[in-house]
Amino acid sequence: MDVLADVVTAMRTGPATSGRSDVRGPWGLRFVRSSGATFHLVLQGTAWLLPPDGDPIPLGPGDAVLLPRGLAHALADHPDSPLADFDPTVEEPLDGPGARALLLCGTYRLDRERPHPVLSRLPDVVVVPANPGRHRSLHTAISILGEELDARRPGSAAVVPALVDALLVLILRAWFEDSKCPTESGWARALTDPAVVQGLELIHEQPGAAWTVAELAAGVGLSRAAFARRFTEAVGEPPLTYLSRWRMTTAARLLRDHDRPLATVAKQIGYTSEFAFAKAFKRDFGVPPGTYRKQLAMT
Numbered sequence: 001m002d003v004l005a006d007v008v009t010a011m012r013t014g015p016a017t018s019g020r021s022d023v024r025g026p027w028g029l030r031f032v033r034s035s036g037a038t039f040h041l042v043l044q045g046t047a048w049l050l051p052p053d054g055d056p057i058p059l060g061p062g063d064a065v066l067l068p069r070g071l072a073h074a075l076a077d078h079p080d081s082p083l084a085d086f087d088p089t090v091e092e093p094l095d096g097p098g099a100r101a102l103l104l105c106g107t108y109r110l111d112r113e114r115p116h117p118v119l120s121r122l123p124d125v126v127v128v129p130a131n132p133g134r135h136r137s138l139h140t141a142i143s144i145l146g147e148e149l150d151a152r153r154p155g156s157a158a159v160v161p162a163l164v165d166a167l168l169v170l171i172l173r174a175w176f177e178d179s180k181c182p183t184e185s186g187w188a189r190a191l192t193d194p195a196v197v198q199g200l201e202l203i204h205e206q207p208g209a210a211w212t213v214a215e216l217a218a219g220v221g222l223s224r225a226a227f228a229r230r231f232t233e234a235v236g237e238p239p240l241t242y243l244s245r246w247r248m249t250t251a252a253r254l255l256r257d258h259d260r261p262l263a264t265v266a267k268q269i270g271y272t273s274e275f276a277f278a279k280a281f282k283r284d285f286g287v288p289p290g291t292y293r294k295q296l297a298m299t
Helices: 003-011 136-151 156-178 194-205 213-220 224-235 239-257 262-268 274-285 289-298
Strands: 017-024 028-031 037-044 047-050 057-059 064-067 073-076 100-108 126-128
Touching: 003 156, 003 194, 003 239, 028 100, 037 047, 037 136, 037 156, 064 156, 100 136, 100 156, 126 156, 136 156, 194 213, 194 224, 194 239, 213 224, 213 239, 224 239, 239 262, 239 274, 239 289, 262 274, 262 289, 274 289
Parallel strands: none
Antiparallel strands: 017 100, 028 073, 037 064, 037 100, 047 057, 047 073, 064 126
């Protein structure tokens, strides 16, 4: 079980949308607030990220940016350049006398009803710089994207979406690896502490099991107290609270992606009663599971 991949799969509600921007200075692109997570790749040239708060951030070739909460922001060749609204359907170059930049900008569709802590506890702006020797998978993917979008070779229409889909996990993984510190709490620690990872894997593999803290602790080779302390410090909530969260996240994914009867979904995540499941689901999502499924079918 790959916990990070499982979390991202559960949170995503559809394919990413993206647009290529071939620009020459002076240029500036304004991005409105998004319901998903916005991302940017600097494939060639340089740019400045103008965040919703704080100072402008310089970006270079191979740098990746993720705004997990989709806040309004801008990209420009200079912090003082005039801005135009970004339109992902328009790929006409913004021609000027200045230096060229090739960008890929887009949005990942994510479930905002109940975001997973992996995403909700990230900063508003995540920047992964093109640091030589680190995160080779991420930067190889960015390099390939740059070639595909610049050369427009046959098959690009299949290659580009697949790489863009993979980038969300690659960016998150790189960020957590760079943020790793064994003395701090947070998911950077949760995904690198072997005992916590094993506990998360048990929960993700069998969300319907009647887990106790003692059983999870035994499964990772720790005492009950030691496991509960390490898990809570890293994840931000006790093991059984996280179990309840993941059960509801799994239920939402099953309702979104499958047409299984509600009783089957309830049993799969550990509820012996469809009524108890519906009550718990409504408490977390505000509507019964059947209504939730119907609402998704209408979007």
